[in-house]
Amino acid sequence: MSVAAIIGAACTNYYELPIETPIKAKLDVGAFQRVLVAGFLAGGTDDVDGNLETTRLLRSQLRTKSELRVIDADVLPLMDVAASDRKADAGTPLPNPIKDDKDLDQYQHVFADAGYWKKVGEEYQQPLIVTGTVMFTSRAQTQMQQREQEVFDTLGRRRTVAERRLVERKGFGLTGRFVFIDGRTGATLHSQNFTESILYDANRQTPALSSYFELMDKLIPNFLATLSSQKIKGTRILLN
Amino acid sequence: MQVRAIFGALLLVGVVAAPAPANERDDAKTQVQFGIRVAQLGLWREALAHWERAVKLDPTYAPAYNNLAIGYEQQGEFEKARNAYEKALELNPNNTYIKQNYELFKEINDRTNK
Numbered sequence: 139m140s141v142a143a144i145i146g147a148a149c150t151n152y153y154e155l156p157i158e159t160p161i162k163a164k165l166d167v168g169a170f171q172r173v174l175v176a177g178f179l180a181g182g183t184d185d186v187d188g189n190l191e192t193t194r195l196l197r198s199q200l201r202t203k204s205e206l207r208v209i210d211a212d213v214l215p216l217m218d219v220a221a222s223d224r225k226a227d228a229g230t231p232l233p234n235p236i237k238d239d240k241d242l243d244q245y246q247h248v249f250a251d252a253g254y255w256k257k258v259g260e261e262y263q264q265p266l267i268v269t270g271t272v273m274f275t276s277r278a279q280t281q282m283q284q285r286e287q288e289v290f291d292t293l294g295r296r297r298t299v300a301e302r303r304l305v306e307r308k309g310f311g312l313t314g315r316f317v318f319i320d321g322r323t324g325a326t327l328h329s330q331n332f333t334e335s336i337l338y339d340a341n342r343q344t345p346a347l348s349s350y351f352e353l354m355d356k357l358i359p360n361f362l363a364t365l366s367s368q369k370i371k372g373t374r375i376l377l378n
Numbered sequence: 379m380q381v382r383a384i385f386g387a388l389l390l391v392g393v394v395a396a397p398a399p400a401n402e403r404d405d406a407k408t409q410v411q412f413g414i415r416v417a418q419l420g421l422w423r424e425a426l427a428h429w430e431r432a433v434k435l436d437p438t439y440a441p442a443y444n445n446l447a448i449g450y451e452q453q454g455e456f457e458k459a460r461n462a463y464e465k466a467l468e469l470n471p472n473n474t475y476i477k478q479n480y481e482l483f484k485e486i487n488d489r490t491n492k
Contacts, residue, residue, distance in 0.1 A: 150441065150473075150475075152475055153414055153418070155417060155418065155448075157448060157451065157452045158452065159451050159452065159454065159486050160453075160454040161454070161486070161489075161490050162454065162490075359489075360489065363489075363490070370486055372482055372486075374448045374451070374479045374482065375444075375475040375478065375479055376413075376414050376417065376441075376444070376445050376448060377410075377440075377441035377444050377445060377473075377475055377476070378407065378410050378411050378414060378441055
């Protein structure tokens, strides 16, 4: 650092101030008064019902953090809807249950079925419809870990050496997308992909459901930011 | 002769009556300080006006750009905030406060662009 910079820094007064940064909603939902979280195409591990849990969680989040009125309704069986579409097309039967992304891809056509979504919209007074896909899968990974190891030489002097070893880590991954559909027309307004994962020490026993909520916690702010303006609280340093 | 005397007298009066040449940095500092005071009261628009004035007075004063960036951020004007932060860092690349503010800003900005 130059002398001038040191003097400059020494002479600078600073003031830490709280600020609220406004974030505009990504989607203009002004035309809607209600929102229907319809249900999700879900797959992966059997330990968590991705359809039910995601629907419940998003409804409760929207109830407290958005101005839209949340419609309480039965969760739509989207897998069945997609499967019956396929039967009508006389295509091959869809994989059930959904185990991986390849299986899931075969169901994705349901979101493009504007006629179906328009019908759902008519049933619930043309709300904004939230749907999408959720893949919750278990994951395992071997990672290189470095730690300091204490060793003593022949004279009994202590020193530390870096020890690198491979460790087994286990956890879960959550991928998918949120799809926002106009209940008046059945057309997709917006869709956003997400992917999150979490890994723990292999000997740690973490229930799948708590990992699911931990991962959803990371996604929720971005989901809510799509529908409503938000203010992010923080602090900044003003200088003089 | 008379004209010259009058002109000389006017010049003298002018010199005496004119304010001392403004030191841009001091004026900018004053504006920045005013801005901080009103920002502390939550009057961010007012604060922005002072900091905008400060950078006009002294376009080499990094703290003015830093504060201006924060003001824009508070108003949700992200593009202007980014430009002001970048200017502040260009003027004072080693200032840890500016760097820290900019990192926090980028984190929010990236999230909104996801």
